[in-house]
Amino acid sequence: AQTVTQSQPEMSVQEAETVTLSCTYDTSENNYYLFWYKQPPSRQMILVIRQEAYKQQNATENRFSVNFQKAAKSFSLKISDSQLGDTAMYFCAFMKYNFNKFYFGSGTKLNVKP
Amino acid sequence: EADIYQTPRYLVIGTGKKITLECSQTMGHDKMYWYQQDPGMELHLIHYSYGVNSTEKGDLSSESTVSRIRTEHFPLTLESARPSHTSQYLCASSAASGSWETQYFGPGTRLLVL
Numbered sequence: 001a002q003t004v005t006q007s008q009p010e011m012s013v014q015e016a017e018t019v020t021l022s023c024t025y026d027t028s029e030n031n032y033y034l035f036w037y038k039q040p041p042s043r044q045m046i047l048v049i050r051q052e053a054y055k056q057q058n059a060t061e062n063r064f065s066v067n068f069q070k071a072a073k074s075f076s077l078k079i080s081d082s083q084l085g086d087t088a089m090y091f092c093a094f095m096k097y098n099f100n101k102f103y104f105g106s107g108t109k110l111n112v113k114p
Numbered sequence: 115e116a117d118i119y120q121t122p123r124y125l126v127i128g129t130g131k132k133i134t135l136e137c138s139q140t141m142g143h144d145k146m147y148w149y150q151q152d153p154g155m156e157l158h159l160i161h162y163s164y165g166v167n168s169t170e171k172g173d174l175s176s177e178s179t180v181s182r183i184r185t186e187h188f189p190l191t192l193e194s195a196r197p198s199h200t201s202q203y204l205c206a207s208s209a210a211s212g213s214w215e216t217q218y219f220g221p222g223t224r225l226l227v228l
Contacts, residue, residue, distance in 0.1 A: 033215065045204065045219035089154065095215060101172075102147075102217055106156040 002027045003093050006105035011051035013082045014113050020067075021077045021108045023092030029053075034075045036069065039107075040088040048090070051075065053097075079110075087112045117141055120220035121203050127195055128228050129191045135190045135223045146188040147217065149204040150174060157204065163188055190195030 003026045013019035025034070036048040049066050051059045058066050063083075067076045079086055093106040117140040127133055139146065144165045149157040149172075159172030163182040177199070178192050188207075192199055205220040 035216070037219075044221045045206075047216055048220075050216060091157065093217075101159060101162065104157045107154070109154060 002096070002103045004027075004092050004103050004105040006090075006092055006108050008108045009106070010109040010111070012111045012113055013079075015082055015084060017082055018078060018080045019110065021079075021090050021110065023075045023077070023094075023105055024055055025073050025075065025092070025103075027073070027094065027096070029096050033095045034066075034079045035093040035095070035102070036064070036066070036075075037091045037093060037104075038064045038086075038088045039091065040085075043088075045091070050076065052102050059100065083114045084112050084114060086110060118205060118207055118218055118220040120203075120223050122223060123221060124224045126226045126228065129194075129196055131195050131196055133192050133225070135203055135205075135225070137188045137190070137220055138186050139188075139207040139218070139220075140186060141207060141209065141218070142185065143207035143209040143218075144185065145208045146182065147206040147208070148172070148178075148180060148188070148190050149206065150176065151202045151204055153202065161190065193223075197227045199228050200225060216225075224227075 005024045027058045032053045034051045038048045039045040049061045049064050065078045089107045091107045094103045119138050121136045146163045148161040151157045158174035160176040161180040163169045203223045206217040208217045
């Protein structure tokens with residue numbers, strides 16, 4: 001079975017600073033996908049960034065980037081120049097290649113302070 | 115932006131009532147999912163569907179049932195609501211795009227059973 005672990009239940013960061021959210025996962029698969037989703041308070045869950053396991057290059061989407069360490073089974077999310085609108089729950093997710101189920105971590109609540 | 119809709123957004127209902135949570139997507143996605151999420155907590159997969167007339171139970175046991183008669187529609191039914199069913203229910207859909215599979219989420223239904 002696949003498991004996804006987010007060890008930081010809650011984090012805070014000052015506006016304009018950088019924060020890193022950690023995620024580790026456990027799998028015996030070699031080919032899979034990893035995702036970070038954002039769930040703002042009382043709002044819809046949206047995709048932030050995604051990574052294919054066979055790609056060594058870390059994915060980047062504007063202020064969001066990941067540090068993917070396949071051997072360590074680690075997939076951290078870095079948010080640069082944090083903005084108030086980044087305040088949300090962040091979920092790390094895993095999906096085996098050519099499979100149908102996503103496995104989510106327990107989430108990290110990020111609070112961006114002005 | 116994903117076109118996936120859930121109704122109602124909020125529902126307060128008495129114990130023993132039958133309820134149906136609606137979920138529709140206009141993206142033509144084959145796969146659809148129902149998650150249960152308590153506030154600020156992780157997502158638990160309760161049902162999923164690979165396509166029309168296909169439904170499977172998820173990782174978390176649930177007294178709810180689902181149906182998939184049309185591609186775009188994936189309703190969830192509770193025959194007799196109980197206070198233990200109080201939670202947020204998230205619907206999602208996905209389809210492969212090239213080598214990618216990404217889930218798109220609806221806004222959720224917050225259910226309170228008195």
